[in-house]
Amino acid sequence: MLEALLWDVDGTLAETERDGHRVAFNEAFAEHGLPWRWSESEYGRLLEVSGGRERLLHDLAGRGVEEPRRAALAASLHEAKNRAYGRLVAAGGIGLRPGVRPLLEGALAAGLRLAIVTTTSGVNVAALLATALGTNWRERFAAVIAAEQAPRKKPDPEAYRLALEALGLAPGSTLAIEDAPAGLRAAASAGVPVILQRSYYFPEAPDQGTLAAGPSLGDTAGWRAPVRPAPGPVTLELLRAWHAAGAPR
Numbered sequence: 001m002l003e004a005l006l007w008d009v010d011g012t013l014a015e016t017e018r019d020g021h022r023v024a025f026n027e028a029f030a031e032h033g034l035p036w037r038w039s040e041s042e043y044g045r046l047l048e049v050s051g052g053r054e055r056l057l058h059d060l061a062g063r064g065v066e067e068p069r070r071a072a073l074a075a076s077l078h079e080a081k082n083r084a085y086g087r088l089v090a091a092g093g094i095g096l097r098p099g100v101r102p103l104l105e106g107a108l109a110a111g112l113r114l115a116i117v118t119t120t121s122g123v124n125v126a127a128l129l130a131t132a133l134g135t136n137w138r139e140r141f142a143a144v145i146a147a148e149q150a151p152r153k154k155p156d157p158e159a160y161r162l163a164l165e166a167l168g169l170a171p172g173s174t175l176a177i178e179d180a181p182a183g184l185r186a187a188a189s190a191g192v193p194v195i196l197q198r199s200y201y202f203p204e205a206p207d208q209g210t211l212a213a214g215p216s217l218g219d220t221a222g223w224r225a226p227v228r229p230a231p232g233p234v235t236l237e238l239l240r241a242w243h244a245a246g247a248p249r
């Protein structure tokens, strides 16, 4: 029986990367007097590295920035990026993706529990959700596992294992909603069944092993799923049916 929904954040709850984190990284570069900026396509390639600080370290290494300056610069840039991201989302720049809010509300009304399972810093999760759901956003979630709780980032399953532990649930009673290959791998390694909602940067993430995969929770069109959906948004009833039907492919 389905008892909890485990939500990835970036790309899944909201399209935060291109117009959120990327723009904020570029503001941080400008603030530090650095001449380079990450283009949309370059940032897409950099998303193969999970975690904003790790992404910076990777990029700085490629630009020949040596240790110990590399680590100090990455830390300072990451702090500046998170401040810029906070300002950007507080200004209402990034909303929840279609279909997400009704699913969150429907799940809570039906007595399911919600968890956040992300490799993003907690401060960024809080900034996004306080704007999208209100300052009492935290009350909706039985567990919030972010970068501080799970330093081994996706595709490592640590964040999912910690979420299951916090909820006291077996993986089979939960369902992860993810968008990126690293997230799919993290959930699968923890034994958590996954729904793949495709995102701007991962339109072609391989869907092997997922219960269902499609473009948007806001519309069942284009979904590959074990139970044929009626037209309209992806509902909690549908998620329950997919979960019940679901031996992963």
Ligand code: XBP
Binding pocket: 008, 009, 010, 011, 017, 021, 049, 050, 051, 052, 053, 117, 118, 119, 120, 121, 122, 124, 147, 154, 180, 183
């Ligand atoms: C997405 C990430 C994050 C964000 C930036 O995580 O990899 O690194 O791009 O956030 P998820 P930070 O898909 O698990 O939500 O700078 O806070 O790392």
